[in-house]
Amino acid sequence: MFTDIDKFYLKMALEEAELALQENTYPVGAILVDDQFKVIAKGRNGVHTNNDATAHAEIEAIRNAGETIFDAKIHNRSFTLYSSLEPCPMCTGGILFAKIQRVVWLLNDDLGFGGYQKMKDAAIFEKKFDRIEMIAEPDEELKNRQLELMHQWEKSSNHVSHLRKEVSLVLPSGGEIQ
């Protein structure tokens, strides 16, 4: 079930995504909320900010939650992870390890590294996925705001297409790095 409270936290995740874009990295933000709807941790993409290919918003949020995650696992508390984009395979793994029980995201990522839906559909770790409530693209307006951030990101100097162009300029052969 999708509620106004969920929408409130998706907006918060979107704010993190906007901050990430300002920092010239992938515009993805994530908010981890407990069963009393209290914010436990926030995260935003830090791939280019920290030069860390694994610094994804969802992983950052889980990491920032620290021991609270283990406390929730022990007491079987239902945490919700809100993300502005569908989690990739790595973040989906993080969600399973952290035993997060609800996942809500704004925009599917079929053409990119969206992994949650694919892993769930593949019926691997089926019992683990069965325990998680998944809500994808519940709000059209907020989804479009994330889509707009993704379009803005394509213009960023750190976007891979621009980085490759820079490399091909300095290669004597003018060849492209595969």
Ligand SMILES: [Zn+2]
């Ligand atoms: Zn990820």
